[in-house]
Amino acid sequence: MSARVLLLGGTGDALRIARALGPEHVYSLAGLGRVPADLSCAVRVGGFGGAPGLARYLADEGIGCVLDATHPYAAQISANAARACEQAKLPYWALRRAPWQPQPGDDWRWVDDWAGVVEAIKPYARVLFTLGREPLAHLGEVPLHQHWTVRCLDAHPGHARAQVIDARGPFTAEGERMLFKTGRYDVIVSKNSGGAATGAKLGVAREMGLPVVMVKRPSLPPAQREFASVQEVLDALADLNQRKIDA
Incomplete structure (x- = not known):
């Protein structure tokens, strides 16, 4: 070979x-x-x-x-x-x-795809997406009762009900705590990517009692x-x- x-x-x-x-x-x-x-x-x-x-x-x-x-x-x-x-x-x-594994105190809501994400976040007002670019294609679909924050690698325009943060990991627990408190999020959306670079958000969500909508791996x-x-x-x-x- x-x-x-x-x-x-x-x-x-x-x-x-x-x-x-x-x-x-x-x-x-x-x-x-x-x-x-x-x-x-x-x-x-x-x-x-x-x-x-x-x-x-x-x-x-x-x-x-x-x-x-x-x-x-x-x-x-x-x-x-x-x-x-x-x-x-x-x-x-x-x-x-x-993959990451749920720990005691975690509140993970498992979904299969984008349609599942949309259904799972319906009760919430302030949503933090950590899925990468996928939500960018849906910024025109933000419900009137919601505000979205989308964290991804590249800058992208937002609007009155959607903010886009361009940021690259690794992310620290201290930084995630500050982001969550500033954004006043009531739900986090994540892929089960695994690894240490982006895992701090899960520990902070656990500390703050926030639910995590978790997209299953393909x-x-x-x-x-x-x-x-x-x-x-x-x-x-x-x-x-x-x-x-x-x-």
């Missing part, structure tokens, strides 16, 4: 991995957010054209392994990667970040190797490079 790795990224975990990659490897971003300037590896921005386009890219570029470190909710990208690797007969590896394809931490990925990549040297 070629030791050239295609890293599918866009998360903080993926960036940590990318910073450890040499120039023969490729870090792929969908095009959202800022492109890091401090990487030794090649950086590719943009889509591939679905699974068939990705399979062609893997063959053309001599990729030996695909490492999926995309967001746990980027289900379509992961599905395309798994299918492309199957077509190209290449290993598909994935970093599967553990199903993701199985991988030949699944890793629970960035360190496990780095160890596997080091082993892959060592086998290349020994070959």
